Amino acid sequence: xxxxxxxxxxxxxxxxxxxxxxxxxxxxxxxxxxxxxxxxxxxxxxxxxxxxxxxxxxxxxxxxxxxxxxxxxxxxxxxxxxxxxxxxxxxxxxxxxxxxxxxxxxxxxxxxxxxxxxxxxxxxxxxxxxxxxxxxxxxxxxxxxxxxxxxxxxxxxxxxxxxxxxxxxxxxxxxxxxxxxxxxxx
Amino acid sequence: xxxxxxxxxxxxxxxxxxxxxxxxxxxxxxxxxxxxxxxxxxxxxxxxxxxxxxxxxxxxxxxxxxxxxxxxxxxxxxxxxxxxxxxxxxxxxxxxxxxxxxxxxxxxxxxxxxxxxxxxxxxxxxxxxxxxxxxxxxxxxxxxxxxxxxxxxxxxxxxxxxxxxxxxxxxxxxxxxxxxxxxxxx
Numbered sequence: 001x002x003x004x005x006x007x008x009x010x011x012x013x014x015x016x017x018x019x020x021x022x023x024x025x026x027x028x029x030x031x032x033x034x035x036x037x038x039x040x041x042x043x044x045x046x047x048x049x050x051x052x053x054x055x056x057x058x059x060x061x062x063x064x065x066x067x068x069x070x071x072x073x074x075x076x077x078x079x080x081x082x083x084x085x086x087x088x089x090x091x092x093x094x095x096x097x098x099x100x101x102x103x104x105x106x107x108x109x110x111x112x113x114x115x116x117x118x119x120x121x122x123x124x125x126x127x128x129x130x131x132x133x134x135x136x137x138x139x140x141x142x143x144x145x146x147x148x149x150x151x152x153x154x155x156x157x158x159x160x161x162x163x164x165x166x167x168x169x170x171x172x173x174x175x176x177x178x179x180x181x182x183x184x185x186x
Numbered sequence: 187x188x189x190x191x192x193x194x195x196x197x198x199x200x201x202x203x204x205x206x207x208x209x210x211x212x213x214x215x216x217x218x219x220x221x222x223x224x225x226x227x228x229x230x231x232x233x234x235x236x237x238x239x240x241x242x243x244x245x246x247x248x249x250x251x252x253x254x255x256x257x258x259x260x261x262x263x264x265x266x267x268x269x270x271x272x273x274x275x276x277x278x279x280x281x282x283x284x285x286x287x288x289x290x291x292x293x294x295x296x297x298x299x300x301x302x303x304x305x306x307x308x309x310x311x312x313x314x315x316x317x318x319x320x321x322x323x324x325x326x327x328x329x330x331x332x333x334x335x336x337x338x339x340x341x342x343x344x345x346x347x348x349x350x351x352x353x354x355x356x357x358x359x360x361x362x363x364x365x366x367x368x369x370x371x372x
Contacts, residue, residue: 041355060246065302077329109322116251118322136295136304143263169227
């Protein structure tokens with residue numbers, strides 16, 4: 001996992017960076033100011049998706065983790081609005097299309113392996129459908145507890161209902177404030 | 187995807203919260219101060235893993251995205267050191283065991299669906315094996331470019347080498363400073 005990207009930062013990548021900078025045709029100031037521009041292939045997984053983390057540009061809060069398809073990434077870059085791929089609904093999804101809680105994307109960042117994205121966004125309303133600013137509003141308390149079946153796993157939106165070999169449950173404490181009332185939005 | 191967790195925040199969850207708070211046996215102050223403690227099953231995927239995002243507790247910077255197995259999550263909670271599961275090496279992995287760039291975990295957060303984790307950490311050295319503080323040190327410039335094959339995808343550590351139906355490449359500009367020299371560490 002760590003060998004490929006290390007190699008990509010070597011001499012070959014420097015040559016690519018020169019070509020990419022010289023080949024800019026839109027004359028955008030952002031492209032011009034880059035001193036280390038290089039092409040990076042996105043390593044979509046077997047399911048055709050990469051995880052995409054959304055972070056609030058103002059507060060730094062990690063808002064949510066979802067998944068991006070090639071089309072979702074293209075639309076995000078083209079429109080400046082965060083798009084994802086909904087695994088449960090099996091469709092392209094513009095964040096906020098239903099709730100109005102859109103994400104205006106300041107930056108899309110790609111990690112060292114090219115297999116994860118970070119959307120740095122201005123979040124309208126709250127990111128979480130439960131009404132909280134962040135989907136990560138629950139803090140684990142103590143250690144985990146093994147559970148032997150998942151019939152009450154609360155993951156109703158998941159694709160398959162097969163029991164897992166090993167299950168874990170954690171106790172959580174809710175942190176933060178609701179940004180909106182979900183009953184009024186959904 | 188969004189229906190299950192919404193239900194879990196209803197009356198049944200309130201009853202669970204009372205039971206969990208009353209059932210605390212370690213007398214820890216953190217458990218006692220929680221007013222909304224409830225058990226949450228972790229929804230590990232078909233591969234037995236959940237994505238785990240690491241965020242710097244001091245700066246708020248998103249450092250990396252990796253994956254946690256049940257054992258990795260247990261060890262993280264028990265030791266206070268971030269553990270992950272390496273998909274490429276197919277083994278449990280304590281961050282920093284090789285490099286010394288450990289992550290001391292302040293909080294483990296779980297998202298609304300229970301299928302993603304956030305480790306809030308104090309990062310020793312830099313998180314990225316390339317020497318940068320964050321693995322997300324590259325910002326996408328412009329839009330994406332479709333590529334028809336991935337023979338040079340730079341994802342040498344991935345498990346399979348099958349071509350993908352659709353590939354995307356993005357131009358990136360590197361942001362941030364190296365925190366260490368990878369040649370001296372690895």
